[in-house]
Amino acid sequence: MDPVGFAHHDHHSCIAANLSAAEQICQDNGLQFTPVRRRVLEILLHEHRALGAYEILDMLRTEGLGSQPPVAYRALDFLVSNGFAHKIEHLNAFAACVHPGHSHTPMFLICRACNSVAEATTQISADTLGKTARAEGFRIEKAVIEAEGLCPACQTKEPA
Template sequence: MQGQTADGDRGEHQKQPHGQPEELHDHHACIVDALAAAGEVCAARGAQLTALRRRVLELIWSSHRSVKAYDLMEQLGTAGKPAKPPTVYRALDFLIEQGLVHKVESLNAYVGCPHPTSPHEGQFLICIACGRVDEMRDPAVRAAIRAGAQAAGYVPEGQTIEVRGRCARCRP
């Protein structure tokens, strides 16, 4: 499934294209596609996508909302006991290093990356009403921020953009 960014650039895989009615969206396909891409990315890099890492990724992709680490711990736990924090944080660190997951800093939560095969910096649209998070890849935004930083004498080492607003479903 392909989504379109604000500047018309076609993304490799978008969680749910903006403007597509939710009833037409096959969310199961999102999860299957994300797990398949993760397997391919890890195999190509010689990285091991263990069962735990795969399960964490699957839980993150289970909705189009961000997921907090402690929610993952509860979901991964057994017999009513949550998983241990180091276990989950190590899995999250691996998934971030491989470009399979992004951390949404303002929410202290994680989302699956729909573009794991191409390194990029995060541009996120966060719905303040329903909590949905979409990733956008707009080269013009990236270039404008880099140019502005350089004009101010900064050497940019990375950027993450988080825009809060209302998604199409939540607008009045």
């Protein structure tokens, strides 16, 4: 499991910006940004890759912030429910959202070689999916798009 995103960037300020954005959003919406929740988001932002719940739990454990699975899962549920993180179903792992606050239908690009994950924004509107769904009489509340393939780095190692 390697980095989220294939491009370089100012990682330090990216963490700070995301954290304070989350803090602001919580304040505005009366949500409790508790130490565990904050720390888990921090970890996800800092590692900048998709992390399994137990990986996160291990880190929490060494910091004395909780040692049992529900601690991690509850924090992750909170972050995912409020748009601060996403679950990557294909990996059973979690990653910080790269643009919290904006409503979007993200698409994840998962490298099958190095397991890095990039969150891309799609041109596909929720409406395009909705059109398909309505044809079946289905009402979509949430959609997930995950693509598997090769990231730029791994393409050079393993050419077509």
